[in-house]
Amino acid sequence: MGKVAEALTWDGVRCVISIFVVTTAKAPLQAGFRDGDVAPSQVKVYDLTADEDYLPGRHVFEYDLIFDAVPEDLDAYLKACLDRACEGAVVAWLAFEGSFSYDYLLAPEVASQVYGVCAPGAPAELALEEEVLTSERWRMTLQRYARTLS
Numbered sequence: 001m002g003k004v005a006e007a008l009t010w011d012g013v014r015c016v017i018s019i020f021v022v023t024t025a026k027a028p029l030q031a032g033f034r035d036g037d038v039a040p041s042q043v044k045v046y047d048l049t050a051d052e053d054y055l056p057g058r059h060v061f062e063y064d065l066i067f068d069a070v071p072e073d074l075d076a077y078l079k080a081c082l083d084r085a086c087e088g089a090v091v092a093w094l095a096f097e098g099s100f101s102y103d104y105l106l107a108p109e110v111a112s113q114v115y116g117v118c119a120p121g122a123p124a125e126l127a128l129e130e131e132v133l134t135s136e137r138w139r140m141t142l143q144r145y146a147r148t149l150s
Contacts, residue, residue: 005074017067019085029084086119
């Protein structure tokens with residue numbers, strides 16, 4: 001099991017995949033995050049929208065996808081989730097539990113905690129190996145997506 005898969009099971013009991021979505025919609029996506037036979041046992045949705053000082057005219061939602069175990073084909077499932085999350089989004093990303101902060105949205109300071117990102121019209125990008133998560137290239141990739149939030 002790699003670093004990302006281990007981190008997704010941080011509580012020792014369940015696998016929690018957290019997807020963050022910035023959108024102009026005021027309501028969360030109604031995505032079920034099912035991909036073939038793979039589906040979370042539970043999806044928790046949190047409205048993280050702040051006041052108008054942060055991302056004016058945009059809303060932020062977190063989706064916690066809860067599984068009993070890490071999905072077998074984790075890469076394919078994460079890409080499918082990002083593709084689904086990007087429908088109607090400005091940008092979406094996968095990040096570890098507790099990593100969200102308006103002060104550091106897709107910033108270099110949290111790059112090693114963000115393991116996937118996408119925007120409409122662009123393919124989902126994943127960083128599932130530690131050497132990629134901690135690379136300058138990954139920090140630059142996230143900065144490119146962060147500019148879509150400006």
